[in-house]
Amino acid sequence: xxxxxxxxxxxxxxxxxxxxxxxxxxxxxxxxxxxxxxxxxxxxxxxxxxxxxxxxxxxxxxxxxxxxxxxxxxxxxxxxxxxxxxxxxxxxxxxxxxxxxxxxxxxxxxxxxxxxxxxxxxxxxxxxxxxxxxxxxxxxxxxxxxxxxxxxxxxxxxxxxxxxxxxxxxxxxxxxxxxxxxxxxxxxxxxxxxxxxxxxxxxxxxxxxxxxxxxxxxxxxxxxxxxxxxxxxxxxxxxxxx
Ligand code: CA
Numbered sequence: 001x002x003x004x005x006x007x008x009x010x011x012x013x014x015x016x017x018x019x020x021x022x023x024x025x026x027x028x029x030x031x032x033x034x035x036x037x038x039x040x041x042x043x044x045x046x047x048x049x050x051x052x053x054x055x056x057x058x059x060x061x062x063x064x065x066x067x068x069x070x071x072x073x074x075x076x077x078x079x080x081x082x083x084x085x086x087x088x089x090x091x092x093x094x095x096x097x098x099x100x101x102x103x104x105x106x107x108x109x110x111x112x113x114x115x116x117x118x119x120x121x122x123x124x125x126x127x128x129x130x131x132x133x134x135x136x137x138x139x140x141x142x143x144x145x146x147x148x149x150x151x152x153x154x155x156x157x158x159x160x161x162x163x164x165x166x167x168x169x170x171x172x173x174x175x176x177x178x179x180x181x182x183x184x185x186x187x188x189x190x191x192x193x194x195x196x197x198x199x200x201x202x203x204x205x206x207x208x209x210x211x212x213x214x215x216x217x218x219x220x221x222x223x224x225x226x227x228x229x230x231x232x233x234x235x236x237x238x239x240x241x242x
Contacts, residue, residue, distance in 0.1 A: 005029040007048040009039040036060035055081040070096035076117045086229035138237030162205045169234035178231040
């Protein structure tokens with residue numbers, strides 16, 4: 001796959017320099033924008049592979065930038081922000097951000113997130129039939145047509161809601177889905193605030209989808225990761241274990 005082009009949106013010069021220096025050292029191409037308006041313009045005119053986005057911009061909130069880009073593009077957006085409150089993460093993720101890094105961040109962490117995006121893009125490109133009826137992630141297999149799921153050889157006995165949740169997470173593998181997004185998708189908007197019910201279903205689903213223990217592994221792999229106060233994510237097994 002060709003080198004990725006990354007749009008760096010950051011008004012703080014020191015942080016912007018840190019990011020671009022890191023990108024340059026790792027042979028990524030990049031563009032920069034110091035405010036929201038320029039960011040939206042650059043995104044639409046250069047169609048970058050990934051956007052790294054600060055939320056506190058001089059002319060508009062970064063969440064607004066996400067909304068504007070999302071109105072016409074699915075390009076991956078990783079938020080890099082000093083705002084560490086759950087509500088801020090939820091807002092950004094609900095607006096359509098793919099991931100969230102809290103400042104101060106380590107360069108290694110930033111590069112790891114970019115590698116995940118890169119693999120996801122490569123997979124999307126190689127995936128000629130993305131409407132494949134079979135989903136496979138590590139030992140987890142879902143047959144969408146038959147409406148069944150397996151962990152290794154063992155069929156999972158899921159309730160209809162658990163199966164729906166599992167499919168939703170699988171279709172967004174690697175991505176954090178917020179409570180609000182999940183309840184809307186699974187139950188419709190009237191369930192917006194019923195996060196307690198969602199927790200109960202997810203706890204059960206997590207238990208059922210915990211993978212088998214492998215030699216040399218202390219803990220069985222957990223396919224569904226909880227982001228406390230934010231939401232859930234299905235880990236892409238091959239990637240996350242590297
Ligand atoms: Ca800022």
